[in-house]
Amino acid sequence: MRVTYQMSSMQDDIVLAGAIISHLEQADDLLILALSPKGLQQKMDLFYTYYGNNFLIINAIKLVIGYHGPPPLWNPKFYFNGVEVEIVDEYTYVGMGFRCGVFRVFSSVFQNYYTAKSKKGLTASHAVLHIESMIGTLPLLEGTILYMGCIDPQLIYGCEVALDTSEALLANLIAVQKSFFRRLLGLSKTAIVVATYTETGIIPLQFRRLELALRFLSYLLGHPASTYVRAALEESLILDSQGKKPWIGDLKNVIAKWCPDFSLPLTDALLNATDSTIMGNFKECCEKAMHAWIDSELTRVVSRTYILKLRKEPSTNGTCMSYKDMCAWSYISDIANVKHQKAFTKLITGDHPLAVVRLTWPDNHQTKIPHHDRLCCFCKTAVETPEHAMLQCMDNTLQIRRDEFFREFYALHTNAIRFTPEMDCIYYLAYLASTKVSFSILAKWIFDDLTIYDNVTVFVPEQYRHSVAPWI
Numbered sequence: 001m002r003v004t005y006q007m008s009s010m011q012d013d014i015v016l017a018g019a020i021i022s023h024l025e026q027a028d029d030l031l032i033l034a035l036s037p038k039g040l041q042q043k044m045d046l047f048y049t050y051y052g053n054n055f056l057i058i059n060a061i062k063l064v065i066g067y068h069g070p071p072p073l074w075n076p077k078f079y080f081n082g083v084e085v086e087i088v089d090e091y092t093y094v095g096m097g098f099r100c101g102v103f104r105v106f107s108s109v110f111q112n113y114y115t116a117k118s119k120k121g122l123t124a125s126h127a128v129l130h131i132e133s134m135i136g137t138l139p140l141l142e143g144t145i146l147y148m149g150c151i152d153p154q155l156i157y158g159c160e161v162a163l164d165t166s167e168a169l170l171a172n173l174i175a176v177q178k179s180f181f182r183r184l185l186g187l188s189k190t191a192i193v194v195a196t197y198t199e200t201g202i203i204p205l206q207f208r209r210l211e212l213a214l215r216f217l218s219y220l221l222g223h224p225a226s227t228y229v230r231a232a233l234e235e236s237l238i239l240d241s242q243g244k245k246p247w248i249g250d251l252k253n254v255i256a257k258w259c260p261d262f263s264l265p266l267t268d269a270l271l272n273a274t275d276s277t278i279m280g281n282f283k284e285c286c287e288k289a290m291h292a293w294i295d296s297e298l299t300r301v302v303s304r305t306y307i308l309k310l311r312k313e314p315s316t317n318g319t320c321m322s323y324k325d326m327c328a329w330s331y332i333s334d335i336a337n338v339k340h341q342k343a344f345t346k347l348i349t350g351d352h353p354l355a356v357v358r359l360t361w362p363d364n365h366q367t368k369i370p371h372h373d374r375l376c377c378f379c380k381t382a383v384e385t386p387e388h389a390m391l392q393c394m395d396n397t398l399q400i401r402r403d404e405f406f407r408e409f410y411a412l413h414t415n416a417i418r419f420t421p422e423m424d425c426i427y428y429l430a431y432l433a434s435t436k437v438s439f440s441i442l443a444k445w446i447f448d449d450l451t452i453y454d455n456v457t458v459f460v461p462e463q464y465r466h467s468v469a470p471w472i
């Protein structure tokens with residue numbers, strides 16, 4: 001049996017652009033709205049009577065009262081058939097947590113929503129990654145499918161309503177996405193954030209949530225003026241034009257933050273729109289803004305990303321290469337040995353244990369070491385960078401392993417560009433990392449070289465050691 005609750009209009013109803021909203025219903029989740037304690041009690045009495053007449057029982061224990069705005073001057077009490085209903089500081093409606101009271105910024109109302117959804121996302125993330133204890137390493141492709149099915153729904157839930165005006169709250173959700181993909185890629189907690197996106201092709205959460213919010217606006221514009229959703233949009237637009245801070249104002253702020261080249265049509269145009277065509281191609285604008293953000297992040301941390309900015313994705317047959325800022329790179333699926341693949345990813349994303357990165361980590365036993373003094377632990381003549389370790393260092397062990405790689409590489413790839421010491425080693429390393437035929441043997445070589453370095457204590461020049469430092 002389906003019972004639809006009809007409530008006659010009252011003075012205390014919410015009015016959105018002329019449409020009276022007495023209460024909200026979503027399946028069995030019902031929210032009664034009123035502008036005063038007296039009006040709310042009247043509505044509760046009507047509600048109780050209506051449901052009683054339809055042979056339904058209301059459980060007062062499961063009901064709560066919340067308020068938005070300043071607290072009432074006196075402490076009202078509310079009853080359902082004589083049973084007092086609790087007044088709470090927060091409540092949940094359709095899975096969204098709302099905080100009650102007065103807040104300086106609207107995003108504070110949703111603070112608990114961000115906390116709850118990030119916790120649920122993290123729980124789902126742990127459940128997915130737990131698979132690794134049963135099957136071994138979870139491949140990136142399958143991991144991404146599971147992410148989109150189990151974790152992403154938690155991270156985007158309600159993003160059309162809760163707009164990300166607070167970066168601090170949004171950071172809780174982004175942290176879940178970031179930690180999941182870092183783990184899939186085998187990257188450490190100190191790895192650069194942008195590598196999470198460049199190596200997987202996954203859309204950064206802030207852009208995904210913004211695009212979904214814009215899609216929601218597009219959906220609202222497709223509804224006639226007689227619908228409640230359209231009335232809510234119109235009310236929001238009217239409030240915005242009056243200098244208030246409604247939903248549409250928050251949406252404009254988020255657009256300005258993440259997609260500055262896109263702007264919403266003027267208020268009058270939105271009010272009179274009969275469909276979403278006036279919004280133009282907002283999806284394309286969001287995509288362009290995302291790529292621009294990826295590019296700016298790659299430049300911001302260029303000391304770690306210089307190889308990422310040069311390497312290219314080979315075509316399926318490996319004959320040509322093209323630059324891509326982010327995608328599901330073929331090297332990840334081509335390299336069968338997981339340890340080798342992860343070493344490859346760590347080297348090109350600057351998450352390796354070589355001195356140029358390791359000596360940037362905080363350490364109580366040494367003062368800050370400038371880039372030019374983060375010297376190779378073997379030759380102590382050059383900075384210990386990936387290109388030095390792989391192509392330049394004259395250490396005997398490293399040279400033997402290097403010769404072995406090139407013999408194998410030239411045999412596999414007869415048309416390969418031959419390495420000479422005069423070449424730009426960064427470009428050549430990026431070339432190797434873009435050459436399909438060498439993915440597996442290059443990954444093994446990187447793994448071996450990083451293991452060789454890992455087994456030797458990092459070199460800290462004398463002048464940077466503290467007197468009590470236990471350096472040997």
Ligand SMILES: [Zn+2]
Pocket residue numbers: 376377378379380381382388392393394395
């Ligand atoms: Zn060296």
